Amino acid sequence: MSHATFEHPYFGVFILFVxxxxxxxxxxxLQRFISRALAKKDREKLKLSTYECGPTSNKQPNRISTHFFILALLFILFDIEVLFMVPWALNFKLFEHIGLGIFVFVxxxxxxxxxxxxxxxxxxKGALSWQSIE
Structure with a gap:
């Protein structure tokens, strides 16, 4: 075995990965340590206090329907899958030219x-309807 060479084309990628x-x-x-060290701990009283002459605020739970997240995930999923079709469509003639047209089409x-x-x-399953069935 000879000495190690650093001329491999992916050696830089490996170093960056490490x-x-x-x-x-x-x-x-480091960010977590700094943010916890600098954060003020007693802000709840300030958040619930009235601003000038406004009404007293009531602490309410944040209610966001999980249906919104399911719909967003479906949108991202189908959007990314459509993006996979663009390179295929652009290179289809190349595949057809080298004899792989039918295979790639199937x-x-x-x-x-x-x-x-x-x-x-x-x-x-009702994931695409905005009305909740619950």
């Missing part, structure tokens, strides 16, 4: 079929 995997958690810990049809099955499942 540095980020060390620096990111350390940055989070793969995209199966991908769209999986999307359709997921969409129908979400529709049947």
């Amino acid at each position: 540095l980020v995997s060390i620096a990111f958690p350390m940055t989070l810990r 793969e995209m049809i199966s991908f769209i079929a999986f999307l359709l099955v997921g969409f129908i499942y979400a529709w049947k």
Whole structure:
């Protein structure tokens, strides 16, 4: 075995990965320590006090329907899956030119079929309707 060389094309990526995997958690810990050290602990009284002549505020629970989050996740999921179709459409003629046109077309049809099955499942479960069934 000869001496180690650093000429591998992905060696820089590996070094960046190691540095980020060390620096990111350390940055989070440092930020958490600083924010806890600088934060004022007694702010609840100030938040509930009246401002000038306004009415006395009542502490109310934050009620956001989980249905909103499900709808947002479905939107992001289908949006990202549509983004996978753009490079396929741009490179389809290249695949057709090298003889893989039918294979790539069948793969995209199966991908769209999986999307359709997921969409129908979400529709049947009521995830796309804004009215809550509860």
